[in-house]
Amino acid sequence: MEEFQKVVDFVKEQYPNKGFISLHEPIFIGNERKYVLDAIDSTFVSSVGAYVNRFEEMMAEITGSKYTIAIVNGTNALHLGLLLADVERDDEVLSQALTFIATANAISYIGAKPVFIDVDKETLGMSPIALTKFLEANAELRTDGCYNKGTGKRIAACVPMHTFGLPCRIDEIAAICRKWDIALVEDAAESLGSYYKGKHTGVFGKVGIFSFNGNKTVTCGGGGALVTDDEVLAKKAKHLTTQAKVPHKWEFVHDQIGYNYRMPNLNAALACAQLEQLPMFVENKRELAAKYKDFFKEVPINFIEEPIDCKANYWLNAILLDDVKQRNEFLQFTNDRGVMTRPVWELMNRLPMFKNCQTDDLTNSTCIADRLVNIPSGYRVK
Numbered sequence: 001m002e003e004f005q006k007v008v009d010f011v012k013e014q015y016p017n018k019g020f021i022s023l024h025e026p027i028f029i030g031n032e033r034k035y036v037l038d039a040i041d042s043t044f045v046s047s048v049g050a051y052v053n054r055f056e057e058m059m060a061e062i063t064g065s066k067y068t069i070a071i072v073n074g075t076n077a078l079h080l081g082l083l084l085a086d087v088e089r090d091d092e093v094l095s096q097a098l099t100f101i102a103t104a105n106a107i108s109y110i111g112a113k114p115v116f117i118d119v120d121k122e123t124l125g126m127s128p129i130a131l132t133k134f135l136e137a138n139a140e141l142r143t144d145g146c147y148n149k150g151t152g153k154r155i156a157a158c159v160p161m162h163t164f165g166l167p168c169r170i171d172e173i174a175a176i177c178r179k180w181d182i183a184l185v186e187d188a189a190e191s192l193g194s195y196y197k198g199k200h201t202g203v204f205g206k207v208g209i210f211s212f213n214g215n216k217t218v219t220c221g222g223g224g225a226l227v228t229d230d231e232v233l234a235k236k237a238k239h240l241t242t243q244a245k246v247p248h249k250w251e252f253v254h255d256q257i258g259y260n261y262r263m264p265n266l267n268a269a270l271a272c273a274q275l276e277q278l279p280m281f282v283e284n285k286r287e288l289a290a291k292y293k294d295f296f297k298e299v300p301i302n303f304i305e306e307p308i309d310c311k312a313n314y315w316l317n318a319i320l321l322d323d324v325k326q327r328n329e330f331l332q333f334t335n336d337r338g339v340m341t342r343p344v345w346e347l348m349n350r351l352p353m354f355k356n357c358q359t360d361d362l363t364n365s366t367c368i369a370d371r372l373v374n375i376p377s378g379y380r381v382k
Helices: 002-014 032-042 050-063 074-084 101-109 128-138 170-179 231-241 265-276 278-296 324-336 363-369
Strands: 067-071 092-096 113-117 139-142 145-148 155-158 183-187 207-211 224-228 317-320 372-375
Touching (some): 050 224, 067 231, 074 101, 074 207, 074 231, 092 101, 101 113, 113 128, 128 139, 170 183, 224 231, 265 278
Parallel strands (some): 155 183, 183 207
Antiparallel strands (some): 139 145, 207 224, 317 372
């Protein structure tokens, strides 16, 4: 337990004068109050307003995408992205078992079925090697797309996720998807401010999505965004997220099933103020990660660093313990002493609603799931 106490002491040094150190909490030190009050005074607090437009412009500029659509949360953004990728009921969607439940849930909303592919140890995201291996063993190309030879179902899309803000090898995954005629929907919910080979995450596929939940690097309470370079898809996304209402000054005509998915102007006001501070937030978090990296060189616990060719936002820092027993002991020890730590999410294929989904061997996913722990990663007030 001596090594565990060293971790507790070091974390408390990074967050002095705090009785309980949370995993990640929002920080509001910019124009948040000013913009929210301005939105209230404007009376435009729902899905129409100047801050919604400004948010979309800021996200397009930050990510380098041509179009951004403001969404009420990241899960809905992913659901919409899959719809834009023409995923239909009974299709299959390739994803990863090591992910947050929203990824698999969004696939299920359509009536499609997830197929879980293993991750890389270095990135914690989908492995292009495992993806290729699975497709070569299980898939075939037909004139109308890619199909699973075993189930006969169409493999309509692939949803890799940038775990904890660490970019996966997304360029290789994109190339594999093009080869197999599979739409790439990039789950960048956790990676705002992260770059892979100089490009922001979320812009490598047909669409990319982001989350602005209360625990993210940038938050507006709830909130999400969808980015794309496809003008047709962008227009369709905006139409679907506003209940598919045909534009008219007073008539209510809807031409297809739509969704109430637009981000409210009130949330967008908060988001705009937070986005103004994104470079500062990321710099602060990267400084913390560098401190962790140096600290864990002297402690026999493996700290997960950003992969090669990446600049990560280090949304959540992570360490690997020796085994599940040591992991559980570490979780108990740290939380008992006022330092919040948590294990990674339960693998999707271990959950009752996804236990019958097809997987590959998930060797790395299983190893990581039994050993990984997230440690405090929030902004440090200097």
